[in-house]
Amino acid sequence: xxxxxxxxxxxxxxxxxxxxxxxxxxxxxxxxxxxxxxxxxxxxxxxxxxxxxxxxxxxxxxxxxxxxxxxxxxx
Amino acid sequence: xxxxxxxxxxxxxxxxxxxxxxxxxxxxxxxxxxxxxxxxxxxxxxxxxxxxxxxxxxxxxxxxxxxxxxxxxxxxxxxxxxxxxxxxxxxxxxxxxxxxxxxxxxxxxxxxxxxxxxxxxxxxxxxxxxxxxxxxxxxxxxxxxxxxxxxxxxxxxxxxxxxxxxxxxxxxxxxxxxxxxxxxxxxxxxxxxxxxxxxxxxxxxxxxxxxxxxxxxxxxxxxxxxxxxxxxxxxxxxxxxxxxxxxxxxxxxxxxxxxxxxxxxxxxxxxxxxxxxxxxxxxxxxxxxxxxxxxxxxxxxxxxxxxxxxxxxxxxxxxxxxxxxxxxxxxxxxxxxxxxxxxxxxxxxxxxxxx
Numbered sequence: 001x002x003x004x005x006x007x008x009x010x011x012x013x014x015x016x017x018x019x020x021x022x023x024x025x026x027x028x029x030x031x032x033x034x035x036x037x038x039x040x041x042x043x044x045x046x047x048x049x050x051x052x053x054x055x056x057x058x059x060x061x062x063x064x065x066x067x068x069x070x071x072x073x074x075x
Numbered sequence: 076x077x078x079x080x081x082x083x084x085x086x087x088x089x090x091x092x093x094x095x096x097x098x099x100x101x102x103x104x105x106x107x108x109x110x111x112x113x114x115x116x117x118x119x120x121x122x123x124x125x126x127x128x129x130x131x132x133x134x135x136x137x138x139x140x141x142x143x144x145x146x147x148x149x150x151x152x153x154x155x156x157x158x159x160x161x162x163x164x165x166x167x168x169x170x171x172x173x174x175x176x177x178x179x180x181x182x183x184x185x186x187x188x189x190x191x192x193x194x195x196x197x198x199x200x201x202x203x204x205x206x207x208x209x210x211x212x213x214x215x216x217x218x219x220x221x222x223x224x225x226x227x228x229x230x231x232x233x234x235x236x237x238x239x240x241x242x243x244x245x246x247x248x249x250x251x252x253x254x255x256x257x258x259x260x261x262x263x264x265x266x267x268x269x270x271x272x273x274x275x276x277x278x279x280x281x282x283x284x285x286x287x288x289x290x291x292x293x294x295x296x297x298x299x300x301x302x303x304x305x306x307x308x309x310x311x312x313x314x315x316x317x318x319x320x321x322x323x324x325x326x327x328x329x330x331x332x333x334x335x336x337x338x339x340x341x342x343x344x345x346x347x348x349x350x351x352x353x354x355x356x357x358x359x360x361x362x363x364x365x366x367x368x369x370x371x372x373x374x375x376x377x378x379x380x381x382x383x384x385x386x387x388x389x390x391x392x393x394x395x396x397x398x399x400x401x402x403x404x405x406x407x408x409x410x411x412x413x414x415x416x417x418x419x420x421x422x423x424x425x426x427x428x429x430x
Contacts, residue, residue: 001314001396002427003297004410008418011300012314016429024291025403027427028299036430038363039317041370054369055376058426062385065424066306069299 002027013061015039019074029064030074033057080238081126081161083154084113085168085184087177091130099176101132103143105150116167116230123234126163127154129184133176136183143180144187155192165237170199170229171206173221178206185214195240199229200254207254215240216254255290309423311381312390314413316398316406317371317430318356319347319364328397330357336396336409338416341389346375358399359430372428390422398429 002012003026014027017036033039040054064075088098090111109117109125117125129150136143154163166188168181178200185196199217200207207216215236219229232252239246248255264271275285303309320328326337344351347368354364354371369375372393381389394413398406417425 001316001406001410001413002425003295004407005314005414005417005425005427006300007297008411008414009300010414010417010422010425011302012425012427014427014429018429022429026296028297033428037359037361038370039428039430040373041363041367043363043366043370050370051376054373055379058373058376058380059385061426062306062311062380062424065309065426066303068302071299073299 011065013064013075015057015061023072023074026072028069028072029067030072031057031061031064032074079161080120080123080165080241081163082123082234082237083127083129083151083163083166084109084116084125085129085131085166085181086111086113087171087174087180088130088132091128093130093132099132099134100138101130102135103129103131103147103150105129112170112226112230115227116234119227119231120234123238131180133174133180136180137176140179140183144183147184148187148191151188151192155188155194164241165194166196167230167233167237168196168198170217170219170226170233171204172199172219172223172225172229173201173204175205178204179209182206182210182214182216186210189214195237197233197237197240197253199233202254211254212256217252218254303424306386306424307384308387310388310390310421311377311386311424311426312417312420312422313341313372313374313377313393314425314427315372315393315395315429316401317364317395317428318354318397318399319352319368319372319393319395320355322351322353324353324355328355328395330355330397331399331401333397333399333401334405336394336413338392338394340392341374342391344374345378347372355395356397356399356430358397364430371430377426386424390417390420392416 002014005012013029014022015031015033016022017033017039019032022030034042042050088094088101092111093101106128110128113125113128168184171177171181181198185198189196197215199219201219201221217232219225236251278285352368354361364371396409
């Protein structure tokens with residue numbers, strides 16, 4: 001899905017926990033996330049801390065989208 | 076008397092001796108006997124006789140596929156549906172080597188003929204021929220070289236594979252030189268998977284060649300898109316393969332091998348909650364996602380960042396499917412459809428989340 005959207009000229013950041021799969025499939029901008037069942041969360045943290053971690057990840061994703069790359073990159 | 080195998084052979088206008096690109100719109104025509112590569116086939120296999128040769132122009136079939144196939148069916152029916160004992164028993168098409176249109180013709184004809192007449196049909200192509208992806212699941216495609224240099228070998232393998240099928244023999248993609256259909260077959264092995272894996276590892280450590288029992292599919296690549304120039308004014312969209320859907324899963328997206336994606340409104344939503352949304356994904360423990368769907372698709376913080384001006388605006392819908400054994404072909408299609416919707420709304424950046 002990432003590739004088809006990117007083929008249309010829109011940059012995509014793939015946020016996922018299994019980076020090797022993302023790499024094999026061919027996403028170009030990849031950000032590793034926390035865990036498979038909760039990529040943007042951490043139930044072991046307090047709700048406040050969890051949200052901070054989530055926000056940091058989304059900020060990282062936005063940064064990746066604004067970064068020029070010439071090959072597959074993990075941020 | 077030695078058993079004779081009668082076959083119908085399909086060729087394009089070029090190999091059928093009708094002409095080059097100027098004859099590419101040639102409608103299908105049937106000729107008695109062998110033509111071009113069919114003559115080589117008869118020389119290689121004295122027990123094979125080409126009963127007839129079907130010739131069709133590359134463009135005619137690629138442009139008007141349905142019509143061409145109907146016409147081909149009408150031409151072939153009197154032969155394959157005949158009562159005669161020596162009617163042709165199978166069909167060979169090509170080899171098409173790396174020719175795209177020819178490959179599509181060979182694949183489409185083989186697929187139709189085996190379905191309509193329940194007879195074996197075999198073609199041959201270069202593995203990267205674009206028609207391979209389309210037809211390898213249903214059609215026996217012998218691995219051939221890029222061009223006619225490989226004619227003899229490809230014809231041999233096609234004929235042997237066709238005759239083996241006629242005789243009901245056991246087939247194997249490696250031994251019989253065809254592109255695997257991508258189906259798994261159960262069999263009884265002498266050693267367990269664990270000891271076969273150890274054997275393989277030991278061979279690998281010893282620097283010997285190993286053959287995997289589970290070939291990974293090959294994936295294509297796409298050039299990285301240029302970055303977003305001005306994030307503060309950019310329109311952002313959210314997509315997920317993590318299965319976040321409105322409660323009740325209104326589109327009934329399957330928990331595995333999803334056959335669709337959903338388009339869901341974000342209008343007036345500042346965050347997902349366990350009251351409004353859930354996961355439909357069957358490939359991970361849903362507890363954490365159902366407690367707080369923002370853990371899969373982080374809408375709550377995306378809205379905060381939107382308010383803070385970290386990006387321009389959020390697209391009105393998000394798109395979701397379940398990435399759990401979903402075929403690459405289906406995922407490609409979802410991505411393609413979603414891209415069209417995003418372009419129509421001027422979206423400039425996408426966050427795609429996966430579990």
